[in-house]
Amino acid sequence: LxxxxxxxxxxxxxxxxxxxxxxxxxxxxxxxxxxxxxxxxxxxxxxxxxxxxxxxxxxxxPPTKPLSFAFCSDTSYKPEIVPIIKNADILYHEATFLADREDLAKKTKHSTTKQAASIAKHANVNQLILGHYSGRYKDLNLFKKEAQEIFKNTELAEPGKTFTIL
Structure with a gap:
């Protein structure tokens, strides 16, 4: 990262x-x-x-496939991680900014929604969970909507919310 x-x-x-x-x-x-x-x-x-x-x-x-969870937080867009997290069941990836602030994401070494979704798509993960949002955003559903343009199975990390690995 x-x-x-x-x-x-x-x-x-x-x-x-x-x-x-x-x-x-x-x-x-x-x-x-x-x-x-x-x-x-x-x-x-x-x-x-x-x-x-x-x-x-x-x-x-035959045995069932071992379940896996990848955690990538506080990172700029790094396509090099794709082979490492390939086929993970769940990927938690930071999405500090919406896509229109890619310049700020690059400057502060964070990721955008679309960058996180691109990593999920290329790594062929089952589910993407976004988190680590900038406090400047009030409507977090924009993060989910934007990421789902690239990777449909996207959810938002929120306090108290749980996820099941399937």
């Missing part, structure tokens, strides 16, 4: 989820028992006493 004073951004990602046993399919093979479950979860195929190999993909359900 780039600001007048030292600042950090964060990417929080859940630990990889384990494969789940596909019990309906496992029950089709009487020879497979609980002692085999750890090997199956570890990705191993099972060879039956008949010599038949049962593919791991038949015995497991």
């Amino acid at each position: 780039d600001h007048r004073v030292y600042t950090n951004g964060y990417l929080f990602t859940e630990k990889e989820n384990a494969k789940k046993l596909h019990m309906d399919n496992i029950r089709n093979y009487k020879e497979i028992d609980k002692a085999d479950y750890l090997n199956i979860k570890a990705g191993k195929d099972i060879v039956l006493s008949t010599g038949e190999m049962v593919s791991n993909s038949e015995l497991t359900i």
Whole structure:
């Protein structure tokens, strides 16, 4: 990130989820028992006493994608962060100014609504949450409206408001 004073951004990602046993399919093979479950979860195929190999993909359900949250506050427009936050479920990005004040955003090392939305779009995130608004604005809905011109799934951070990562 780039600001007048030292600042950090964060990417929080859940630990990889384990494969789940596909019990309906496992029950089709009487020879497979609980002692085999750890090997199956570890990705191993099972060879039956008949010599038949049962593919791991038949015995497991793929894990769900780990959820992720990217936090980028107090920063000027930095397209270089896109590969780092690629495919995050939620991106919180500062939008101190509306787009017509890009000059002031650049001067003070902050971002505009459209710059934040552009980062979200290019990073292919699921949802953008805007925050860190300049006190000069009274109608924060202008921030949401402007960002949604570029990135539809945009919300405003407000005191007490919560978001669910899906």
